[in-house]
Amino acid sequence: xxxxxxxxxxxxxxxxxxxxxxxxxxxxxxxxxxxxxxxxxxxxxxxxxxxxxxxxxxxxxxxxxxxxxxxxxxxxxxxxxxxxxxxxxxxxxxxxxxxxxxxxxxxxxxxxxxxxxxxxxxxxxxxxxxxxxxxxxxxxxxxxxxxxxxxxxxxxxxxxxxxxxxxxxxxxxxxxxxxxxxxxxxxxxxxxxxxxxxxxxxxxxxxxxxxxxxxxxxxxxxxxxxxxxxxxxxxxxxxxxxxxxxxxxxxxxxxxxxxxxxxxxxxxxxxxxxxxxxxxxxxxxxxxxxxxxxxxxxxxxxxxxxxxxxxxxxxxxxxxxxxxxxxxxxxxxxxxxxxxxxxxxxxxxxxxxxxxxxxxxxxxxxx
Amino acid sequence: xxxxxxxxxxxxxxxxxxxxxxxxxxxxxxxxxxxxxxxxxxxxxxxxxxxxxxxxxxxxxxxxxxxxxxxxxxxxxxxxxxxxxxxxxxxxxxxxxxxxxxxxxxxxxxxxxxxxxxxxxxxxxxxxxxxxxxxxxxxxxxxxxxxxxxxxxxxxxxxxxxx
Amino acid sequence: xxxxxxxxxxxxxxxxxxxxxxxxxxxxxxxxxxxxxxxxxxxxxxxxxxxxxxxxxxxxxxxxxxxxxxxxxxxxxxxxxxxxxxxxxxxxxxxxxxxxxxxxxxxxxxxxxxxxxxx
Numbered sequence: 001x002x003x004x005x006x007x008x009x010x011x012x013x014x015x016x017x018x019x020x021x022x023x024x025x026x027x028x029x030x031x032x033x034x035x036x037x038x039x040x041x042x043x044x045x046x047x048x049x050x051x052x053x054x055x056x057x058x059x060x061x062x063x064x065x066x067x068x069x070x071x072x073x074x075x076x077x078x079x080x081x082x083x084x085x086x087x088x089x090x091x092x093x094x095x096x097x098x099x100x101x102x103x104x105x106x107x108x109x110x111x112x113x114x115x116x117x118x119x120x121x122x123x124x125x126x127x128x129x130x131x132x133x134x135x136x137x138x139x140x141x142x143x144x145x146x147x148x149x150x151x152x153x154x155x156x157x158x159x160x161x162x163x164x165x166x167x168x169x170x171x172x173x174x175x176x177x178x179x180x181x182x183x184x185x186x187x188x189x190x191x192x193x194x195x196x197x198x199x200x201x202x203x204x205x206x207x208x209x210x211x212x213x214x215x216x217x218x219x220x221x222x223x224x225x226x227x228x229x230x231x232x233x234x235x236x237x238x239x240x241x242x243x244x245x246x247x248x249x250x251x252x253x254x255x256x257x258x259x260x261x262x263x264x265x266x267x268x269x270x271x272x273x274x275x276x277x278x279x280x281x282x283x284x285x286x287x288x289x290x291x292x293x294x295x296x297x298x299x300x301x302x303x304x305x306x307x308x309x310x311x312x313x314x315x316x317x318x319x320x321x322x323x324x325x326x327x328x329x330x331x332x333x334x335x336x337x338x339x340x341x342x343x344x345x346x347x348x349x350x351x352x353x354x355x356x357x358x359x360x361x362x363x364x365x366x367x
Numbered sequence: 368x369x370x371x372x373x374x375x376x377x378x379x380x381x382x383x384x385x386x387x388x389x390x391x392x393x394x395x396x397x398x399x400x401x402x403x404x405x406x407x408x409x410x411x412x413x414x415x416x417x418x419x420x421x422x423x424x425x426x427x428x429x430x431x432x433x434x435x436x437x438x439x440x441x442x443x444x445x446x447x448x449x450x451x452x453x454x455x456x457x458x459x460x461x462x463x464x465x466x467x468x469x470x471x472x473x474x475x476x477x478x479x480x481x482x483x484x485x486x487x488x489x490x491x492x493x494x495x496x497x498x499x500x501x502x503x504x505x506x507x508x509x510x511x512x513x514x515x516x517x518x519x520x521x522x523x524x525x526x527x528x529x530x
Numbered sequence: 531x532x533x534x535x536x537x538x539x540x541x542x543x544x545x546x547x548x549x550x551x552x553x554x555x556x557x558x559x560x561x562x563x564x565x566x567x568x569x570x571x572x573x574x575x576x577x578x579x580x581x582x583x584x585x586x587x588x589x590x591x592x593x594x595x596x597x598x599x600x601x602x603x604x605x606x607x608x609x610x611x612x613x614x615x616x617x618x619x620x621x622x623x624x625x626x627x628x629x630x631x632x633x634x635x636x637x638x639x640x641x642x643x644x645x646x647x648x649x
Contacts (some may be wrong), residue, residue, distance in 0.1 A: 006537045014544055073556040083392070089549050096545035100538060120537035124492060127419035127609065128538070134427025134602075141434055146394065157438065161591050164598040165432065171605035178612040184492055214426070248556030253549070337594075341646050345601070346639070349630060352608065356615060358621050363616070393626030408536055420606055428602045432595040439592060500618055500625055504562045505606070507625070511632040514600045518636040521596040522645045 010100065013119040017099040017309070024318055025064055028259075031319070035326045068252035083146035088246070088253040091139015094132035095260040100233040101125030101266045105277045105307045106284070109299045117277075117307070118187045126174060129268070133170070133223065137163050139257060140225075143246070147341050158333065159225060164337040165340035166222040172348030173216035176355050177272045180208050185355040190276030194283070200290050202280040205273035211351045213273045215344055220268065222260030222340065226325050266317035270310065277310040370411055378404040391437045395430055402426040416492045531566055603632050 033039055075084050102125075122128065137160050144156015174190030181189045195203045206213055246254060270276055281289050282305065286297040295307075331339070381401030388394045402425050409418035499507060611618070611626050618625070640646055 007540060010537060010540045010544060014541070014548075018548075027459040068554040069552075071556055080392075083551055086396075087548075088553050089647070091547050093542075093549045096549065097538075097541055100541035120541055121534045122415070122538065123534075124415055124419060127416070127423070131419050131427065134423050137427070141431065141438075142396075145434075145438055155440070157435070157591055160431065160435070161594045164428070164602075165594060168598060168601040168605060171602070172608075175605060175608045175612050178609060179615055182613060182616060184609065184613060249552055249554070250556070253552050256552075263634075286640070295524055337646070341597070343642065349634065353630070359616065360620055360623060370572045416610065424599075424603055424606055428595075428599045432592075432599055433589055435591055436597045450535050492610050497545070497617075499610060500614075500622055504625060508628055508632075510607070511604075511629045514603060515632050515636040518597065518600050518633075519639060521593060522643060525593050526643070526645065 001113070006119070009115070009117065009119045013099045013102065014096065015027065015098065016104060017260065017263055020263045020314065020318065021256055022065070023315070024259045024262060024322070027319065028322055032326045035323075065252060069249045071248040072246040073250065080146045083142055084246075085144050085250065087139055087142035088250045088257075090102065091136065091143060092253050092257045092260065094135040095257055095264065098129050098132045099267070100262050101128050101186055103190050103276055104273060104310050105303055106191070108303050112169065116187060117303070121187070123182045126184045130171060130174070133167060133264075136257070136261070139254070147203050154245060162225065162336060162340075163223055165337060166219040166344070169215055169219040169340060169344035169348050170223060172345070172352055173212040173219060174268075174272070176209050176212040176348075177205065177349050179352065179355050179359060180205070186271050186276075187222075190271050190278060193275040194278050196281075196290065202278065204275045204278075209273065209351075209355070211347065212355075213269065215348050215351065216272070217265070218270060219340075219344060220261075220265030221321060221324065222336070224258060224265060226258065226262065226321060234364075262318050262321050265316065265317065265321065266314050269317050270313040274313055276313075277306040279305055279309045282306070371408070373413065374408050376403050378408070391432070393434045398433070399426050399430050402430070416495045485526060545559075597640065600633070600636070604630070 075081055101119040103118040108115040108117055140159040141156050144152045181192050193204050197203045282285050287295040378401055381397050381404060384397035385394045406418045406421040615622055
């Protein structure tokens with residue numbers, strides 16, 4: 001029985017991530033169109049308009065991936081065939097896997113069973129996420145190398161250098177979070193944010209670690225090579241950078257990796273700083289507002305609300321990243337490295353040290 | 368038990384590919400594969416922290432450095448030199464002797480029943496951390512000096528080449 | 531109680547399966563018409579210049595990789611420390627302080643010397 005629950009959780013976590021990606025694809029298209037004062041993609045139709053109705057958004061959801069899958073898969077003549085298909089696989093599997101440790105709810109109580117809504121309940125989820133982010137580099141470096149093209153190679157090496165430069169800052173921001181909560185388990189961190197500060201304000205991470213939030217967000221966006229840090233793609237300079245020579249579904253997979261990373265950064269920010277699935281004042285048996293007012297809510301509804309809250313927050317932070325992408329100009333490569341090593345890294349270190357000192361100094365005080 | 372044998376075979380296969388393959392990029396990838404298998408073996412032994420650290424640092428950073436160097440130098444797939452055959456044969460024999468020696472030693476009565484049940488919390492982050500920062504504090508601090516030396520050395524050598 | 535790593539294994543299997551199907555999808559359902567032009571490497575209309583193997587890469591990439599390893603290891607040591615930090619108290623802070631301090635000296639050196647400059 002436990003096995004079935006675990007299997008369902010695994011599939012649910014995966015589906016959450018996948019549907020996020022599809023939705024983001026559309027949001028990116030339409031959102032960027034909105035920002036740039038144009039209409040965007042609106043020509044997707046089923047059967048060329050034979051049907052009397054138009055499914056609207058759903059068309060674009062399906063059209064982009066389906067189109068991509070049906071394109072021809074071209075591998076350049078001198079390219080390394082084995083590496084050519086290995087690169088997208090190695091690039092995306094680690095990213096898919098991170099969602100196995102993201103908690104999407106508290107507990108689901110079905111009769112005798114209390115199911116913890118986190119697909120893989122290791123005690124060290126954060127380490128897994130870091131490991132997978134580290135492995136994500138291989139997609140880029142192999143993709144660039146495999147195509148045997150100067151543009152791709154250059155894009156690949158620059159992209160890899162960028163990714164590893166910001167991995168350190170990301171790690172430091174997360175160290176600060178771990179310091180604050182004393183655990184490597186994401187579900188526990190989400191739970192710990194259910195308390196109230198001074199009995200009124202929910203103890204979300206953003207109040208404890210604002211600097212870490214900023215660092216994580218910036219480093220996360222740089223890590224996923226999103227604009228304003230999208231030099232390795234550099235659409236107007238290196239064609240498509242390290243995935244120039246990829247077509248059809250392999251190219252789709254690389255682009256998907258982009259969106260999955262957006263979702264990962266959003267999930268991290270949500271869980272560490274904004275309470276994850278927490279709804280303010282909502283506990284297992286209902287609302288308990290400060291001042292004593294209580295509303296009873298059945299447990300299943302509580303779980304549902306928490307899952308919805310998680311999805312909404314996730315979506316919100318993905319939306320913010322898309323906004324940032326279409327608002328800021330691209331950063332120069334040396335500025336990018338500058339930011340990573342000379343500003344975020346010292347800031348991250350200082351943040352950790354200050355947090356540590358504060359924790360020790362304030363021991364005994366409860367906030 | 369079955370899991371261990373599967374992992375062992377995979378690890379050895381990966382290691383052999385690393386050493387024997389002509390193309391250095393493939394060797395590096397085989398190294399990543401081997402490291403992954405070792406990490407899973409760590410997981411099977413309940414050493415959770417070390418398993419993930421293995422992936423983060425070794426597979427995720429050090430092999431990336433290897434790949435950079437390989438691509439930087441545009442290392443060609445190597446051709447076997449003439450006259451290497453006697454060397455290869457003797458190397459093979461020595462390796463075989465090593466394997467036989469290790470196998471014999473590990474099944475000797477004094478060593479093979481040395482395993483005891485692990486203390487509570489073995490391999491958990493907290494337990495490892497406690498040991499690391501109390502009993503092993505000096506090696507920990509020395510590690511930082513070692514890393515410092517690595518950084519300074521790398522910078523010095525790189526800049527000498529450039530100027 | 532299910533070993534949590536079994537769940538991880540299930541996840542890994544699912545992710546791998548989906549990834550492999552996706553990558554090979556266009557080989558399976560897409561057309562396959564290789565032609566001379568299509569197989570060439572893209573260089574904006576000009577025939578490819580020189581070989582890839584002759585490219586000389588700037589050494590700064592190598593430096594970035596080494597710096598990354600060193601600081602990655604530093605961060606990785608910080609994780610166990612952060613988990614039991616409250617138990618270690620001021621002594622633990624001093625310990626990690628020495629560690630971070632030595633490595634910060636390294637960072638400062640690299641910065642001063644200019645190895646971070648021409649990125």
